[in-house]
Amino acid sequence: MIDMHLPILLIVVPLVSAPLCVLLRQKTLVWAFASLVCVASLGMASMLLIRVLEEGVISYAIGGWIAPWGIEYRVDTINAFVLLLVSIIAAVLMFFALPSVADEISGKQHYLFYTAYLLCFTGLMGIAITGDAFNVFVFLEISSLSSYTLIALGRDRRALTASYQYLIMGTLGATFIVIGIGLMYMMTGTLNMFDLSERLPAMFETRTAMVAFAFLTVGMLIKLAMFPMHMWLPNAYCYAPSLVTAFLAATATKVSIYVFLRFTFTVWGTEFVFEKLNLDAFLIPLSLIGIYVASLSAIYQTNVKRLLAYSSVAQIGYMMLGIGFVSVTGLTGGIVHLFNHALMKAALFLSVGSAVLRLGSSDLADWKGLGRRMPVTMAAFVLAGLSLIGVPLTVGFISKWYLILAALEAGWWPIALLALLSSLLAVIYVWRVVEVAYFQKADDDSNVQEAPLMMQISMWILTGATLYFGIQTDLTVSVAQRAAGLLLGVTP
């Protein structure tokens, strides 16, 4: 039975667990329960990916109403991959959660924190799994609303303004998306993505189609924090609790990129988006400018969390650059980077979170001599940082390799050169942290302990993964290649 209902269980299990957390209330119990749920989801997501790779597309009709009338959950290689990514991150972070949440969230709010965490997780998984355009919006709101609460729980009072800023921008994005979907529904009378992709081509010449696509695209670009619509991101990541920063950085923007892929490639189709409207002529320059502007801003930050947040904006630029090439290699690069960047950014934010636990601050000035005081944590930071730069044997290298390959394949060597040069900026901002942590003496001699074991488990699983997938690329690259082929309609 589980096998048949796998797609829905993946959503319903965390959804039901969220209110159960409210009923359980007791701190440790809630944590244990939430962890169990996340691990179970990880198991189900892996089973789903294996099944999809063996059998092809899996479809599930909710309420027994067959698509296109009912809501359909439609799983293929791309979203099975995203589902796996989100559940890996959610499950691995649960180790880190125990000490981190105990430190940063007041005891009375723990159960509410985990409720919001599970709801956010449900929302992100739901966005990825559904085959219904309006359902995407509903799950988007579930994940966004819970992430606003999660961000607002940060210790710093500025977390409230950051959360509010994100709320305004996020709502704007979601409204644009729903306007776009509404117009699509008006034109075709269907909300099912697959059905939309068959009916939309007849409407391509109308102005409504243009307007619908414009609203949808701008909305999605806001949600995925594409330059220049990224202004909500640095504050939100900077002031949120450590766990939330790591979770959102690794999943929220990635899922939004998946939504972008799904709508542009599957629903609208490359012919309309890239041949008629030439979206790539807009995506590629913006991605490149975004990479440079955000990396330069990262260099000048004095707070490590903020620095990494700007670096996230730059990394989103790489993913969108890969998508902008509209080739199998480019998309492979974009999708692989989506996975790889989630691993390395989560690892980086976890090491920052461990430092915050012991130092109480993520200001670079307080990090002097941290390399000696918390050697294990800083080692993880350096390894994940190398990955961010794109040093061979790390995941960062794999994604950059495919991106540059795609640029050369298209004959755009200046872009390949620019993408390579931008890595030097990453060297600078990672080095700034390394220099302060390893080559400057601490101001006071107070003894700082190494991070607790639970935190190190999460941190090292992810850091280990950045190295493992940097050497063993079979899984990530082959799945990404299949996904890219599927999006472009090259392979079944």
Added chain:
Amino acid sequence: MRHQGIPRVVGKWFIPPILLFALYVQFHGDFGPGGGFQAGVIFAAAVVLYTLIFGLQATKQIVKPRIIEILVALGVLLYAGTGLVSLFLGYNFLDYTALDPAAPPHGQHLGIFLVELGVGITVAAVMIAIFFGFAGRRRLR
């Protein structure tokens, strides 16, 4: 406003019919306009009116915040639970036919009834919780 006669008397007259009307909107929703969301809001409005007249303390003695929190969760559980029941009976999630396979329309009816009840409970509880959240805030000086 406890000491002002007119609001108090009007409130006492109106609060029970408002609650009753909420239940009407809830359970008549499948034949006429209405449903869980609207009913929940109307129900919460009655509690809000009571609070405005008799004060937050008095309301919290009847409508305990702890209970409200549990109700928020219970409504969602009722909704999802209905879906899970059909799952365990061998049908797809939220396929209400499972509730009465002999007469599918009756099953559908029952399913929607339960789901809407869940919506009503959660919406009412959330509305009251939000109102308590604002009303309980002390003025910043």
